[in-house]
Every structure is written in C-alpha cells, then in structure tokens.
Amino acid sequence: MNKLILIRGCYPKLNDHLLKVKKLKGINIKNSNQMKTNTISIRVSDQHLAELSKLYSKMPGTSAGKAVKNFLNLRRNGFTILKGTFAKNEMEGILATFNNTILESSFYAMRDNNNLLITLLQDVETLERISKSYNFDYDKMIKKVKKLDHLQTFILFDECYRFWHDEAAYGAPAPNLEKFLNDIC
Numbered sequence: 136m137n138k139l140i141l142i143r144g145c146y147p148k149l150n151d152h153l154l155k156v157k158k159l160k161g162i163n164i165k166n167s168n169q170m171k172t173n174t175i176s177i178r179v180s181d182q183h184l185a186e187l188s189k190l191y192s193k194m195p196g197t198s199a200g201k202a203v204k205n206f207l208n209l210r211r212n213g214f215t216i217l218k219g220t221f222a223k224n225e226m227e228g229i230l231a232t233f234n235n236t237i238l239e240s241s242f243y244a245m246r247d248n249n250n251l252l253i254t255l256l257q258d259v260e261t262l263e264r265i266s267k268s269y270n271f272d273y274d275k276m277i278k279k280v281k282k283l284d285h286l287q288t289f290i291l292f293d294e295c296y297r298f299w300h301d302e303a304a305y306g307a308p309a310p311n312l313e314k315f316l317n318d319i320c
Contacts, residue, residue, distance in 0.1 A: 213286040225276045228269040232259045233295040248288045
C-alpha cells in the first residue's frame with residue numbers, strides 16, 4: 136500500500152532531501168506546492184470570519200481555505216461510514232420525510248440533530264405511514280438512526296437537502312433517485 140506524504144514548501148531543505156530519497160519503500164512523496172489551486176470569492180459574515188481568524192490565522196483567505204478543506208475531509212470520512220447503513224427502501228422513506236421540507240442548515244448542525252431527525256421521522260410515520268409506503272420496518276430503521284453520531288446525522292440531513300434542492304448534486308427539481316440510492320446505500 137502506498138502512503139502519500141504531502142510536504143509544504145516552508146522547509147526547502149527537508150523537501151529536497153525527502154524528494155531525493157525515493158528509495159523509501161512504499162512511500163510516495165509529493166510536493167504539495169505543485170498542487171493546482173483556484174481563487175474564488177465567497178461571502179462570509181463578520182461573525183464567521185472572526186471565528187475563522189481566531190481558529191486558524193489572521194489571514195481570512197487562509198482560514199477560509201482551511202475550514203473548507205477540514206469540512207470536506209470530515210464530510211468524506213463521515214459519508215464513508217454512513218454509506219450502507221440504510222437499505223434502499225429505508226432511505227427512500229427518509230428522503231420522503233424531506234420532500235417539500237426546507238430546514239436551515241443551523242438546524243441540522245445543532246448539537247441535538249439526531250433527536251431532531253428522529254422527531255421528523257416520527258411525525259412522518261404518524262401522519263403518512265412511510266414504513267408502509269416504502270415497505271420497511273420502522274422500528275429497525277429508527278434503531279439505525281439512533282446509532283448515528285452527530286457528523287453522520289449532519290451528512291444525512293445535508294445529502295437529503297442536496298437531493299431535493301441542489302441541481303448539481305442529483306438533478307433537482309427532478310432528482311435522480313437511483314444515483315442517490317447508489318451513492319448512499
């Protein structure tokens with residue numbers, strides 16, 4: 136198995152040394168300064184910018200870039216763990232819960248997001264009997280939801296939002312259900 140070590144250019148002698156030492160078995164060393172980057176402009180509230188600057192640096196661009204990189208890494212890792220948790224028919228029932236529902240991202244990022252998801256699912260089960268509509272055992276599905284950690288629940292909320300509202304993700308407003316189910320189940 137190859138390991139990839141990314142080296143930043145702030146230690147030029149170390150970079151040169153490591154790049155010359157190609158004999159290290161199974162290790163691929165790449166200078167990260169050679170990685171292509173893009174510059175974009177985003178709007179960030181003063182409050183969020185102040186929080187980012189306290190966390191990472193006084194340079195707004197650096198802190199925003201770090202936050203994006205961290206989010207994408209967390210999302211990728213959480214999604215990998217979440218994938219395969221639910222059967223396709225259970226996931227269809229969860230998706231049905233979010234049809235015509237728009238939650239502020241602050242709701243699904245809140246500390247108690249798992250209980251929020253369970254409450255939403257309970258309401259839809261009581262009112263619409265999603266378990267009968269999509270042919271799954273509601274209690275077993277809820278047990279799976281209860282086992283999700285905060286990050287996995289956040290990702291589940293976010294993926295459901297992306298399914299119904301983000302054209303680039305799954306083709307909303309007429310999203311591709313099969314693609315979604317193949318991605319997450």
